Structure formats: structure tokens, C-alpha cells
Amino acid sequence: MLIHLPILINHQEVPSPSLSPLSIQSINKLIRSISYTTHKARESKTQKRNTKARVVMEAALVLNSAVALAIAFLLGHIYKTVWLKCETMRRKLRMQGIKGPPPSILYGNLPEMQKIQANAAKPSSTSLASDIVAHDYTSTLFPYFEQWRKEYGPIYTYSTGMRQHLYVNQPELVKEMNQSISLDLGKPSYVTKRLAPMLGNGLSRSNGHCWAQQRKIVAPEFFMDKVKGMVGIMVESTQPLLRKWQDCVEAEDGVNADIRVDEDLREVSADVISRASFGSSNLRGKEIFAKLRSLQKAISNQSFLFGATNFAGRFLAMKKHDNIGNLEKEIESLIWDTVKEREQQCAGASSSSSSDLMQLILEGAVKDQSLGKDSSKRFIVDNCKNIYFAGHESTAVAASWCLMLLALHPEWQNHIRTELTQVCGDSLLDADSLPHLKTVTMVIQESLRLYPPAAFVSREALEDTQIGNIKIPKGLCLWTLIPTLHRDTDIWGHDANEFKPERFAEGISKACKIPQAYVPFGVGPRLCLGRNFAMVQLKIVLSLIVSKFSFSISPNYKHSPAFRMIVEPRYGVQILLRKI
Numbered sequence: 021m022l023i024h025l026p027i028l029i030n031h032q033e034v035p036s037p038s039l040s041p042l043s044i045q046s047i048n049k050l051i052r053s054i055s056y057t058t059h060k061a062r063e064s065k066t067q068k069r070n071t072k073a074r075v076v077m078e079a080a081l082v083l084n085s086a087v088a089l090a091i092a093f094l095l096g097h098i099y100k101t102v103w104l105k106c107e108t109m110r111r112k113l114r115m116q117g118i119k120g121p122p123p124s125i126l127y128g129n130l131p132e133m134q135k136i137q138a139n140a141a142k143p144s145s146t147s148l149a150s151d152i153v154a155h156d157y158t159s160t161l162f163p164y165f166e167q168w169r170k171e172y173g174p175i176y177t178y179s180t181g182m183r184q185h186l187y188v189n190q191p192e193l194v195k196e197m198n199q200s201i202s203l204d205l206g207k208p209s210y211v212t213k214r215l216a217p218m219l220g221n222g223l224s225r226s227n228g229h230c231w232a233q234q235r236k237i238v239a240p241e242f243f244m245d246k247v248k249g250m251v252g253i254m255v256e257s258t259q260p261l262l263r264k265w266q267d268c269v270e271a272e273d274g275v276n277a278d279i280r281v282d283e284d285l286r287e288v289s290a291d292v293i294s295r296a297s298f299g300s301s302n303l304r305g306k307e308i309f310a311k312l313r314s315l316q317k318a319i320s321n322q323s324f325l326f327g328a329t330n331f332a333g334r335f336l337a338m339k340k341h342d343n344i345g346n347l348e349k350e351i352e353s354l355i356w357d358t359v360k361e362r363e364q365q366c367a368g369a370s371s372s373s374s375s376d377l378m379q380l381i382l383e384g385a386v387k388d389q390s391l392g393k394d395s396s397k398r399f400i401v402d403n404c405k406n407i408y409f410a411g412h413e414s415t416a417v418a419a420s421w422c423l424m425l426l427a428l429h430p431e432w433q434n435h436i437r438t439e440l441t442q443v444c445g446d447s448l449l450d451a452d453s454l455p456h457l458k459t460v461t462m463v464i465q466e467s468l469r470l471y472p473p474a475a476f477v478s479r480e481a482l483e484d485t486q487i488g489n490i491k492i493p494k495g496l497c498l499w500t501l502i503p504t505l506h507r508d509t510d511i512w513g514h515d516a517n518e519f520k521p522e523r524f525a526e527g528i529s530k531a532c533k534i535p536q537a538y539v540p541f542g543v544g545p546r547l548c549l550g551r552n553f554a555m556v557q558l559k560i561v562l563s564l565i566v567s568k569f570s571f572s573i574s575p576n577y578k579h580s581p582a583f584r585m586i587v588e589p590r591y592g593v594q595i596l597l598r599k600i
């Protein structure tokens with residue numbers, strides 16, 4: 021336009037007869053000035069439009085760069101926290117000759133674990149005693165560990181994406197773990213995080229100083245002297261089960277009854293722990309146990325060992341979390357009601373007559389000056405939750421497995437019965453007779469060897485540390501698979517997969533080559549606090565059942581161990597009971 025105007029003007033410069041040269045000049049000037057103004061206006065409009073476009077483009081560019089930067093940062097962060105952290109650990113382990121399956125960047129070996137699990141053999145539906153006994157639940161529940169053990173040996177490393185793990189099933193190394201008193205090995209935080217609704221920050225979840233302090237308070241309640249004082253309660257709590265089973269036999273044909281044992285054993289266990297540790301056997305106790313069981317199922321549905329691996333899984337996990345949260349609140353308020361009831365009882369009495377676990381926990385919370393009001397409440401509720409759960413579930417499940425193995429081996433029921441008659445005669449079982457009941461102890465030890473309810477011992481290196489001659493980098497999680505150690509023919513001999521309680525006739529130290537590799541109650545400083553309590557309760561319950569009934573495995577029993585935080589019979593244990 022700027023070029024065309026002068027040309028036009030030039031054309032009009034041809035003089036017209038009616039216009040003077042002056043007026044022509046003025047017109048030209050005017051036209052030029054109008055053209056100039058129009059041009060300027062248009063120019064400014066275009067400039068404005070261009071500026072706006074430039075601003076939009078620049079904003080888009082900034083945004084793009086920010087997104088690119090965020091992605092780069094995220095990738096860098098993932099690389100640093102996921103890959104580099106794990107790769108550094110792997111390098112340190114490789115330098116010590118420890119190998120393992122090659123991991124993928126984001127998910128480590130999880131896809132492979134899922135693939136191996138999907139292809140794993142289902143437990144055979146055999147009812148042959150020898151096949152059931154020989155079935156190592158690791159092969160169906162954790163088949164990847166077995167596969168890698170065959171490929172890489174008893175010590176190898178694997179990854180679950182965010183975490184690097186060390187599988188430790190070499191007896192010498194487990195022995196070292198047993199002997200270590202270091203606080204540098206704690207419970208793996210990523211596992212215990214998922215158990216928080218169940219166990220709070222109580223004894224079995226906490227680490228370091230917090231754990232040591234809680235253990236000091238709770239441990240004395242489970243020393244053998246104290247447990248001996250609970251024998252009467254344990255005998256009394258088993259009576260309703262015996263009466264119920266007798267009634268079942270009467271109701272069927274007066275001789276036999278087909279019984280599913282698990283819930284009845286849970287009730288005994290729950291009653292024992294409620295009365296022995298919390299001084300109550302009330303409806304509230306029953307409600308607490310029922311809710312703990314629902315919580316246990318909800319948490320174990322989350323595949324809590326390895327975590328949800330995809331978004332759908334995470335979404336489902338979030339939905340389940342609502343239910344878990346509600347159960348957690350309900351359990352806590354039930355426990356708190358029990359605590360307040362106890363406080364009122366104590367306030368009413370001139371001196372505290374109860375010296376049970378609840379009392380110890382309450383006194384522990386009062387004595388600990390570092391705890392504020394809220395922390396005191398947490399301390400009390402969390403530790404009660406720990407004992408309610410740890411104290412009843414694993415003992416009941418162990419009793420179920422013992423009955424399953426005894427049902428398959430009636431000759432051992434006879435041995436127990438004979439010894440009971442020799443030791444007790446016609447009198448009731450009491451604390452003095454228990455140490456003489458060697459046969460039932462051997463049966464329990466053998467059952468815990470073949471079917472340990474706790475499948476793993478797990479630890480996390482809280483600092484760089486050393487076990488035996490292996491340097492363990494901070495953050496590495498250690499896993500020892502208990503049944504694998506318990507069925508190792510190098511430790512137990514060629515008959516490791518057979519039920520032979522006689523191997524324990526002269527104690528654990530003579531039963532195998534490396535006694536520290538027998539770990540149904542765990543290892544080292546974190547050894548199960550309630551092992552005396554559990555052993556005494558199991559002895560009493562089994563002795564009383566065997567003294568009243570003989571039993572064989574029911575044709576309705578389906579052998580299918582399931583992992584629900586502990587390994588329990590998926591469909592329960594069903595036995596054919598006969599009154600004697």
C-alpha cells in the first residue's frame with residue numbers, strides 16, 4: 021500500500037483544467053497525510069495483533085519448556101530414587117559376588133514375579149498323607165523365590181521397582197542374623213506401612229529406640245514364670261471347645277462328627293489372650309477380634325508385600341482403604357473403651373490388684389515422660405492392638421496345622437495320650453506337669469517346622485551394616501523364607517519332607533545340623549515375644565483335645581495353604597472326630 025499510493029498520486033499529477041497548481045498540491049498533501057494516518061493506524065493494529073500472537077506463542081513456549089522441565093525432573097527423580105539407588109545397591113552386591121534376575125527400570129522384577137506366579141502349579145487336591153506333608157507351601161505361594169533360588173543359589177538380589185531386596189536362605193548367614201544384636205536391622209518400612217492400620221506404631225512395627233523401649237515394657241509379661249501363672253486360664257478357656265465338640269458328636273451319631281476346627285481354635289486363643297493379658301472375656305473382646313480378622317483380610321487382599329503395580333490396582337487399593345480406615349477406627353475405639361474401663365476399676369480400688377499386660381502397658385505410658393497426652397493414648401492403643409493380633413491369630417493357625425498333621429498321623433495321638441496318662445494320671449493338667457509333656461512338644465515343633473504360620477523373617481538395613489562377611493547397604497531389604505530353611509535336606513537330612521516328631525526327641529540342637537536355622541518364631545533381637553506363651557497354650561489345647569478325642573482327616577479337607585499375612589489353611593482344617 022505504501023508503495024502504491026505515490027504511484028496513484030503520480031498518475032493524478034496530470035493537470036486538470038479546473039484546478040490551480042496550489043490546490044493540486046494541497047490535495048496531494050492532504051491525501052498523503054490521510055494515507056499516512058491510515059497506514060499508521062493499520063500498522064499499529066497489525067503490530068498489536070502481532071504482539072498478541074507473540075505473547076501467546078511465548079506463553080506456549082514457556083509452558084512447553086516448563087512441562088518438559090517437569091518431565092525431565094520427574095524422570096531424573098525416578099532415575100535417581102528408583103534406578104540409581106537400586107543400581108548402586110546392586111553394584112555393591114555384585115562386587116561381593118551376589119547376583120540376581122535382571123530388573124526392568126520402573127518395576128524391577130515385579131512383572132517376572134507375576135508371570136511366574138500365574139504359571140505356578142496349584143496345590144494338588146491329594147488326600148494322601150505323604151503328599152500333603154511333603155507339600156512345601158513356598159512352591160505355590162511364592163514360586164518366584166524357589167525358581168530364583170535354583171538359578172542363583174541361597175543368596176541373591178531382586179528388585180520390586182522402588183526397592184532392592186536380598187534373599188537370604190543360607191543357614192550360616194541366618195545364624196549370623198540370629199546372633200546380631202544391632203539395631204541397624206529393623207522391620208522394612210514399606211511393608212510395615214501397610215500394616216499400620218493393624219499394628220499402629222506398636223512393638224512389632226516400630227524400629228530403633230522406640231522399639232527397644234516398648235519391648236522393655238512388654239517383654240516381662242511373657243517370661244516363662246509369668247506364663248506359668250496363666251496355665252489355669254488356658255485350661256479353662258479350652259473347656260467350651262471340648263464341650264462344643266462333644267455336643268457335635270452327640271448330635272451326629274454319638275460316635276463321630278465332621279468338624280471344621282479353625283474358628284473354634286480362634287475363639288480359644290482369643291479368650292486366652294483377652295483374659296490373660298487384658299483381664300477381660302467380654303463381648304467387646306470378641307468384637308475386637310472379629311474386626312481385627314476383617315482388617316487382616318482386607319490388608320492381605322492388597323498384596324501388601326509387593327504393592328499395587330498399576331493404576332487400576334492403585335484405584336482398587338484406595339477404595340479398599342476406606343474400609344480399612346473405618347475398621348481401624350472402630351477397633352481403636354473398642355480398645356480405648358476397654359482401657360478406660362480398666363482405669364475406672366483401678367481408680368475404684370485402693371491398690372492395683374491386676375498386674376496383667378494391660379496394667380504394664382498403662383504404667384509404661386505413665387512412666388514415659390517423653391510421651392504427651394496424645395502419644396500416650398497412641399502408645400497404649402497400638403501396643404494392645406499388637407498383642408491382640410499377634411497373640412491370637414498365629415497361635416490359632418499353628419493349632420490348626422498341628423491338628424491337620426496329627427489327623428494324618430494317628431500313631432502320634434496315641435503317643436501323646438500314653439504320655440499324658442503317665443504324667444497326669446487322672447488329675448488335671450497344671451503348670452508342674454507341662455515340662456514333662458515331651459511328646460506333645462515334639463509334635464508341635466515338627467508341625468511348626470513343616471507348616472510355620474509366619475512365612476518370612478524380614479528386615480531393612482536402617483544404616484550401612486554387615487552380616488557375616490556380607491556388606492549390607494542402607495535401604496536394602498532382607499528376606500528369609502522360613503519353610504525353605506525348615507525343609508533344607510542339608511540341614512534336616514534326607515527325610516526333611518516327612519512328619520517325624522522324633523527328630524526333636526533330644527531338643528532342637530540335636531534335631532538338625534544348624535539349630536539357628538530353625539526359626540518358626542523369627543531371629544535375633546526381634547524374636548517373637550510370645551513364643552513361651554504360644555508353646556504353653558499349644559501344649560494345653562492339643563493335650564486336652566487328644567485326651568478326649570481321636571481323629572482322622574476328613575474326606576472334606578481340601579489342602580490349600582493361603583497367605584493372609586500368615587499362612588493358614590484356605591478352607592480350614594476339617595477332621596473326623598471320634599469320642600474316646
Ligand code: HEM
Nearest residue numbers: 224410411414415418474541542543546547548549550554
Ligand atoms: C505359634 C504362634 C506364634 C508364631 C509362629 C509367632 C511367630 C512370630 C514371628 C516369626 C515373629 C517375627 C520375628 C522376627 O521378625 O524375627 C513374631 C513376632 C512377634 N510376636 Fe509372635 N508368634 C506366635 C505367637 C505369638 C504370641 C502368642 C504373642 C503374644 C502374646 C506374640 C507376639 C509377638 C510380638 C509382640 C512380636 C514382635 C516382636 C518384636 O518385633 O520385637 N506372638 N512372632
